Amino acid sequence: SQKIEQNSEALNIQEGKTATLTCNYTNYSPAYLQWYRQDPGRGPVFLLLIRENEKEKRKERLKVTFDTTLKQSLFHITASQPADSATYLCALDNFNKFYFGSGTKLNVKP
């Protein structure tokens, strides 16, 4: 069966450290993978998209990698700040439909 797995346990890190979130998938062959941020009571906000032929994408303090062999994407936030605390969702496409993981909650402590 098809699965998208993100760590359901919250990730707690200290301000200034790098946060690394994982998205693993099974039985998908996505051409794109996206990452979103969701704050409580709000809709997800698009952060980054990475294509299957791209190994890495960066935007300011964010970095995403996409390994189609491992079927995994890693999402990094460098120099993390308390304002980065939120739930982060990965989404991958399957014939123009995007399927979302359940997200990982990130807590950045001052």
Place this chain on the structure above:
Amino acid sequence: DTAVSQTPKYLVTQMGNDKSIKCEQNLGHDTMYWYKQDSKKFLKIMFSYNNKELIINETVPNRFSPKSPDKAHLNLHINSLELGDSAVYFCASSQGAQASYGYTFGSGTRLTVV
């Protein structure tokens, strides 16, 4: 200037009632979606419209009927509401069905069926 706006934000209703949720986007996007987020936070696609044409219809009970009067609006009507319909419903839009620039989501409608 809200990019994707949905109303109402909260909806509490009794089982068996019929209700509608409205969505409008002012981004000029050509594709709009309804997603359902359950209590475990999974976002599941329900429907997608591209230029008023239905292009995605996931396995959703036919009590749910979307309607797109124009490409800036996508409404969701739900008949005979059931307890299991309680969830947060998100409207989203994108430029192109491939969503190469990501989705823009509304802030959600929390539906509670009692």
